[in-house]
Amino acid sequence: MPTMKDIAKEAEVSLGTVSNVLNEKGNVSLKKIRKVQDAIQKLGYQKNAQAGFLKKGNTNKIAVILPNIRSIKYQSLYEELEYVFYQEGYQLNLYLTCGIPEKEKELINLISSENYFSLIVVSCLDDGKYYETVFKDNVDKIIFVYNKLKNVKYFFDLNYVEIGKKLAEDLIDKNIRKVGVFELLSKVEKQSIYHFITGYLKKNKPEADIKLIKYD
Template sequence: MPTIKDVAKQVGVSTATVSHVINNTRFVSAELKQRVLKAIRDLGYHPNAIARSLVKRKTHTIGILISDILNPFYTAIVRRIEDVTYKSGYSVMLCNTDEDPEKEILYIQMLLEKRIDGLIISTAFQDGTHPLLSQLKAISLVTIVRRIKGVASDAIFGDNMGGAYQAIDHLIRLGHRKIGIVSGPTGLSSGAERLEGYKKALEDHRTPIEDQWVKIGDFKRESGYSLTKEMFQRDPLPTALFVVNNQMAIGALQALNELKIRIPKDISLISFDDMEWYSFLDPPLTTVEHSPYLIGKTAGEMVLQRISNKRKSPKKVVLPSHLIIRASTAHVAKERR
């Protein structure tokens, strides 16, 4: 394998000159620079990335921590982050915590040891607290989807409360008053805010909140399945159901199918997080959408700005949520009001 010494010998210069050409750290004449680059190509020399990162104090690597790689919402975010950062010469290291705070700690420590230039994270820690606050404050950080208390970082979220409010307002305008919810963990900002939007819409329409129709899941398919079955095996039954993420919505659909509860004749159903294939369901699913691609694009741009010190003060972006009405919601039958 050729070394920097081989390049220097072929061109007839010092290894320091070759290093200056590779790292662009000092002026080298255009003619000499071209000779060095030609020798690098001819010899098939590849500079040591670790050594270059020590010299430049940059690895051109961005860490991404997400909570569930199986969730298409997160994979869409990651795809867009990678699109944006790749154009600026950065690679990404993707870690999946699977909603496990211990894995999150280990991955953050590993990424810091790899000397990442920036980190984009959707935390698994509930109640917004984090045991690695000092380390997170020391790097170029962007938080997405969920908040981390005590860190004045760049952040981008969807309008969770507003999106949930739109969903419940839509159901109430269809005549529903018995509306259940399968919510996410209230220790996570996304879960707490969607539950708050549900409650506020009911309160604004002077509709009572029934505890038996409020179920708290963990954002995973299995909890959507089990909690929906639990809700619909005890009278009185709701006439509408709001499920606050796509994975739990899949579980809810499975449970309703097994219970032979028809959508929307027996139950109107709304999910948070729109997926491309929702429109192909029978019936197509009404959803609350906040674009994962836009979240990913904005997060990628934010972390690059932070790394390059183009912006000193933290920036917070809240993307609007939009209700997409499809055939899974309908007016409630008069006898069930």
């Protein structure tokens, strides 16, 4: 695996110049920046993710990767994350993949060179091995949501339709047909309740008796 010294030699610049380019610091000429970038691409250099990403206790920034923000569920997810983490003093930085795997990989490499506390991802990849390759020992600080990849450690399924179906199956087994659901006021919670009821009715219709209980 090439090192920073190899990059410096290939680009015919000092080691300090390579460091400044990688960390976007210092006063480096455009010519030298291009020489370093060309050397990085030629040698296939990857900055050590542990040198920047997830420095414990050293940042309040969290990266969020989403396919898009057109979808209501992604809008809702980001809004809730922003609200919760803001209360705790964290800053969210949003990255969009547009559902393109290669773009997601580019963003992964970019984020790995930055100083983030954690990474939350709705991925369009099929396998989590690329994350493991880039982030190495820090991969367990990455949280995957909605789309479950192969070879990932932490995954949260926010598919409330499926949750409703699974709960309905359990209640049917127990011969329970009447269910009360608390309806809260936020847009995100109302959307989640709608999806939950949709899934529940798909498994329990027409016997189901659902009553919404408004909670202010």
